[in-house]
Amino acid sequence: MKRRIPLLIAFFVGILVIVAEFIPHKPFGSLTGGLEDWFMIIAGFAIILGQMNLIKVHVLKIKYRQPNWQYFIVTIISFTIMVLFGLFWGTEDNGGIFGAGASLVQSIGSKPFDYLFNNVYQHLSASMFSLLAFFIASAAYRAFIGRTAESNLLLIAAVLVMLGRTSLGSFLTGWLPEALGFFHLPNLAEFIMKYPNTAGQRAIMICAGLGIIGSSLRIILGIERSYLGGD
Amino acid sequence: MNWLGLWLGALMTFGIYSFLYKDNPFYKVAEQIFVGLSAGYWFVYTIYFILIPNLFNKIGSDFGAHWLLIIPGILGIMMLTQIVPKLAWLSRYPIALMIGTTAGISFMRYMKSDVISQMTATMINPFSGSATEIVGQILLVAGTISGVMYFFFSKKHEGAFGVGAKIGIYFLMVSFGAAFGYTAMARISLLIGRLQFILFEWAPNILP
Amino acid sequence: MKISPTNIRRILFALILLGVALPLIFKLGLPIESSENVRMVYDLVNSQPEGSHILISFDYDPASKPELHPMAYSIARNALERKYKVVCTALWPMGASLCAETFKRLKEEMPEIEEGVDFVNLGYKAGGIVTIQKMGSDIRDVYPTDMSKNPIDQLPIMNGIRNLKDFSFVCSISAGDPGIKQWVMVAHDKNKVVTTGGATAVSAPAILPYINEQKQLYGLLGGLKAAAEYEKLSGHIDIATSGMDAQSIAHLIIIAFIAIGNYQYHFIRKRKKGE
Numbered sequence: 001m002k003r004r005i006p007l008l009i010a011f012f013v014g015i016l017v018i019v020a021e022f023i024p025h026k027p028f029g030s031l032t033g034g035l036e037d038w039f040m041i042i043a044g045f046a047i048i049l050g051q052m053n054l055i056k057v058h059v060l061k062i063k064y065r066q067p068n069w070q071y072f073i074v075t076i077i078s079f080t081i082m083v084l085f086g087l088f089w090g091t092e093d094n095g096g097i098f099g100a101g102a103s104l105v106q107s108i109g110s111k112p113f114d115y116l117f118n119n120v121y122q123h124l125s126a127s128m129f130s131l132l133a134f135f136i137a138s139a140a141y142r143a144f145i146g147r148t149a150e151s152n153l154l155l156i157a158a159v160l161v162m163l164g165r166t167s168l169g170s171f172l173t174g175w176l177p178e179a180l181g182f183f184h185l186p187n188l189a190e191f192i193m194k195y196p197n198t199a200g201q202r203a204i205m206i207c208a209g210l211g212i213i214g215s216s217l218r219i220i221l222g223i224e225r226s227y228l229g230g231d
Numbered sequence: 232m233n234w235l236g237l238w239l240g241a242l243m244t245f246g247i248y249s250f251l252y253k254d255n256p257f258y259k260v261a262e263q264i265f266v267g268l269s270a271g272y273w274f275v276y277t278i279y280f281i282l283i284p285n286l287f288n289k290i291g292s293d294f295g296a297h298w299l300l301i302i303p304g305i306l307g308i309m310m311l312t313q314i315v316p317k318l319a320w321l322s323r324y325p326i327a328l329m330i331g332t333t334a335g336i337s338f339m340r341y342m343k344s345d346v347i348s349q350m351t352a353t354m355i356n357p358f359s360g361s362a363t364e365i366v367g368q369i370l371l372v373a374g375t376i377s378g379v380m381y382f383f384f385s386k387k388h389e390g391a392f393g394v395g396a397k398i399g400i401y402f403l404m405v406s407f408g409a410a411f412g413y414t415a416m417a418r419i420s421l422l423i424g425r426l427q428f429i430l431f432e433w434a435p436n437i438l439p
Numbered sequence: 440m441k442i443s444p445t446n447i448r449r450i451l452f453a454l455i456l457l458g459v460a461l462p463l464i465f466k467l468g469l470p471i472e473s474s475e476n477v478r479m480v481y482d483l484v485n486s487q488p489e490g491s492h493i494l495i496s497f498d499y500d501p502a503s504k505p506e507l508h509p510m511a512y513s514i515a516r517n518a519l520e521r522k523y524k525v526v527c528t529a530l531w532p533m534g535a536s537l538c539a540e541t542f543k544r545l546k547e548e549m550p551e552i553e554e555g556v557d558f559v560n561l562g563y564k565a566g567g568i569v570t571i572q573k574m575g576s577d578i579r580d581v582y583p584t585d586m587s588k589n590p591i592d593q594l595p596i597m598n599g600i601r602n603l604k605d606f607s608f609v610c611s612i613s614a615g616d617p618g619i620k621q622w623v624m625v626a627h628d629k630n631k632v633v634t635t636g637g638a639t640a641v642s643a644p645a646i647l648p649y650i651n652e653q654k655q656l657y658g659l660l661g662g663l664k665a666a667a668e669y670e671k672l673s674g675h676i677d678i679a680t681s682g683m684d685a686q687s688i689a690h691l692i693i694i695a696f697i698a699i700g701n702y703q704y705h706f707i708r709k710r711k712k713g714e
Contacts (some may be wrong), residue, residue: 006323010331017335029576036566036573037285037580038303039332042325043565044281045307049322051274052314054266071256074263075270082271086279092539093587094279109233113275116268117536119236120243122501123428124265127247129502130421133459133689134251134452136414141451141696144411145704150404155701157408158415159694165416165640165664167469168687174470182363186472192409193647194475195367196374200406202349202648203378203399209345216334216341227330228323251452276532280562284583336568340624344655348628352651410644413662417506417640419459419689420663423682424505426460 007222014220055079085112157192164189234436241433244425349375374402451696458692462684469684473668476650479658480635481672483608484514489522491607492600496622496636497527497534497541499614503639504537509666509679510637511612512541515558517673519549524596525558526606528582530570530617535563535586555585555594562586567617571625575603603630608657611636618642623649623656633657637665 013035020032058072089101089111101111108115146152163169169185176184182191218224246261286304289297306325312318353375357368380392381399388396442450473481487493495515499507518525527542529535538560545552552558561582564570573581578600579591591597599605609626611634613619619636627634634655638646640662649656660669663686666679 002320002323006327009324009327010334013328013331014335014338017332018338021339033573033576033580034299035328035332036569036576037300038306039329039569040281040564040566040573040581041286041300041303042307042310042329043567043569044277044285045310045325046329047273047277047281047565049311049313051270052311054270056314068259071259071263074260075267078264078267079271079274080267082268083274086271086275091275091279092536109236114536115236117272117533118540119239120264121268121272122504123240123243124247124261124268125501126421126428126504127244127425128262128265130418130425130505131247131250133418133422134455136418137455137689137693137696138448138451140411140415140693141447141700144697145701147704150400153401153404154408154411155697157405158411159697161409161412162415162690162694165412165662166687166690167471167664167683168691170470170472171687186474189412190474191363191367192405193644195370196402196405197409197644198647199371199374200378200402200404201645202353202371202375203382203402204406205345205645205648206349206375206379207382209341209349212337212341213346216338219330219334220338227326229319252449273532276535276563277565280532280535280586281565284588285564285581289583332569336572340568340628344624344628344649348651348653348655349648352648352653352655355652406644410641413640413644415690415693416662416664416686417503419455419686420506420640420682421503422455422459422689423463423663423685426456426463426685427505427678427682430460430463 003225003228006228007225011220011222014216018220051079082113082116085116089113157196160185161189161192164192237433237436240428244429370402373398378402451692454692455689458688459685462688463682466681467684467687469687471664471667471671471680471683473672474665476659476661477665477668477672479650480514480610480637480660481517481658481669483633483635483657484517484610485521487521487523487607490524492524492526492596492605493518494526494528494603494606494609495538496609496611496613496618497529497538498531498611498618499537499639500531500533501537503614505682506639506663506666507612507614507637508537508541509663509677510660510669511537512544513666513669513673513675513677513679514610514612514637515541516545516548516675519545519552519557522557523607524556526596526600527558527560528574529561529563530567530621531614532563535560538562539586554587555589556596559594559596560586561591568621568625571603571617571621572629575625575630578602603632606632608633608635610634613638613642615639615642619646619656619659620649627655636660638662640664 016028016035017032020028055076058075061072062069086096088096088098089104090096090113092111092114105111110118144155144158146155163172164185169189173184181187215224243261243264246257249255250258286300290300306328309321310325313322353372355368355372357372358365360368377395377399379399380395381403386392495511497511515525527538529538542554542558542560562585564581570581582591584590585594603609603626609622609632611619611622613636619638622634622636626632635657637660643659643661646656646659650659660666663679663682667683670677670680
């Protein structure tokens with residue numbers, strides 16, 4: 001019951017979705033439509049589970065005084081504040097338990113939930129990922145060495161694309177006559193992207209696609225069961 | 232209150248950027264605020280924009296038409312039992328439903344879009360168009376076939392097959408190089424966004 | 440004098456910072472050329488009859504906002520100028536807020552546009568590809584209300600819209616998964632709806648194979664440069680264009696450091712080995 005029924009569920013819904021693709025009429029079409037509705041709702045609960053799990057993990061880290069445990073208090077406080085702001089006064093288009101928070105909107109310009117999102121979260125998120133600009137430059141300097149034919153190809157393609165996909169490329173080779181238009185850096189970068197890059201990416205896409213099809217079949221047929229966990 | 236928002240934004244940005252010098256408490260606090268606010272945002276949005284309109288409101292407004300939605304509601308609650316080790320096995324039912332549906336849909340969609348359509352897109356007449364297009368199309372066909380050969384590991388890469396696989400590696404290297412160029416471009420764009428905020432939104436408000 | 444690796448790294452960081460900051464302040468005015476994929480998107484957006492319904496999906500979050508927000512803004516603005524009916528969705532929760540931000544700005548710039556009539560923000564739904572598949576059969580089931588809780592049946596913009604096939608085209612502005620790939624798979628390949636969009640430069644190379652003779656994807660805006668190209672084509676120069684000089688100089692610095700790294704490896708190290 002703990003393992004066999006879930007395997008049967010996965011088999012049944014997997015086959016149903018595939019059959020509905022070929023016979024989109026009743027009952028298969030409507031059954032799949034209902035299933036898609038259910039999926040969205042369960043996915044919503046899965047997101048809630050994710051947040052609950054995050055808090056549980058952080059509480060345990062604080063409880064057992066793991067390294068840097070003090071910082072996890074900040075996580076829980078900021079999570080709680082965001083959730084309470086959302087539940088009390090709602091989001092931009094939604095009211096909360098205490099209504100729409102008109103007086104708050106008047107004094108701070110937006111609802112507290114949106115205020116935190118716009119003035120704190122957006123900046124944190126953008127800064128966090130923009131840090132990679134520095135590290136990718138550092139990685140390029142240390143690791144982008146042309147040692148072999150393969151690494152030289154990698155290097156040349158990267159440099160041509162980096163030049164060709166900026167205004168600098170247009171500036172550097174803009175003077176070339178039309179007969180030599182192919183060597184104009186933006187054209188060269190476009191050629192690389194359109195042909196050799198697409199060829200490589202398409203090979204990856206076809207092979208990864210075959211891999212996903214194989215994995216899907218293994219799941220539907222119950223050969224792959226790791227998603228059920230232990231016991 | 233606009234000044235407070237600008238200062239908060241700048242403070243968070245500098246907090247994150249302080250990591251460039253070395254790891255420090257200022258960065259760690261900013262990092263954890265990021266995690267907490269992100270999780271809180273997802274939580275609130277899931278309740279307001281998925282569970283309320285698509286589950287509770289539908290059942291509440293017209294139970295007769297939507298009574299079947301009780302099933303995903305129960306399955307959703309079963310999903311939450313994952314948090315309690317003794318009851319965690321109950322979450323296998325909704326997980327199986329999600330995994331089975333995703334597997335079925337992925338099977339069909341990847342077969343059509345990533346395998347059949349890509350193979351069709353490669354079966355072109357490479358000898359049509361301008362000289363540049365002909366060279367490009369030959370590269371496209373040869374590169375795709377040799378790239379696929381490289382990923383075929385059931386046969387040893389030797390002889391003629393090995394040559395094909397080797398050519399495949401060259402095409403993959405060009406792809407990875409181009410991808411690196413694009414990645415560098417993306418990261419620099421994000422830095423531009425940050426500096427546009429610091430230089431043109433925050434700085435004018437602190438300078439006399 | 441030998442510079443330690445940590446200090447070399449810090450010098451590189453400082454140069455990147457200056458290389459981006461200075462061209463933002465002192466403009467160089469480098470030229471911007473449009474590429475084929477951007478022209479395809481622009482032509483598609485400008486070739487529909489007045490009153491056409493289009494769907495824009497905001498599938499990104501603030502992490503990729505500097506790259507993708509200018510694209511979303513330019514396309515939405517262009518579509519509203521052409522008097523299309525713009526319906527917006529989001530497969531990423533924060534995409535819904537960024538969509539609201541876009542239309543707040545557009546409403547200030549174009550006071551004549553009306554929410555619920557010319558545009559609507561339907562908001563976020565979870566489920567990725569499965570949700571898109573459901574929208575292919577019945578969008579009203581997925582979105583019983585818009586973001587402001589107005590029942591979808593009462594919105595004039597949604598008159599005659601039942602599923603994805605009722606849109607002239609779908610445009611996904613995407614930072615990853617779920618995003619443009621899933622829209623291609625379901626909107627185009629299953630429902631035969633023209634699909635276009637924009638992606639972060641990181642994900643763009645892997646999306647390019649969809650631009651083929653079958654037109655699985657109709658053009659693509661890849662990264663900030665493509666956003667700047669779109670701004671130039673649409674004649675509304677905005678934030679993406681202002682970042683192009685900085686992008687060029689930063690790339691030049693990275694290339695210079697790649698050259699230094701190679702010089703050190705090939706010449707200095709080999710000379711040391713010789714000694």
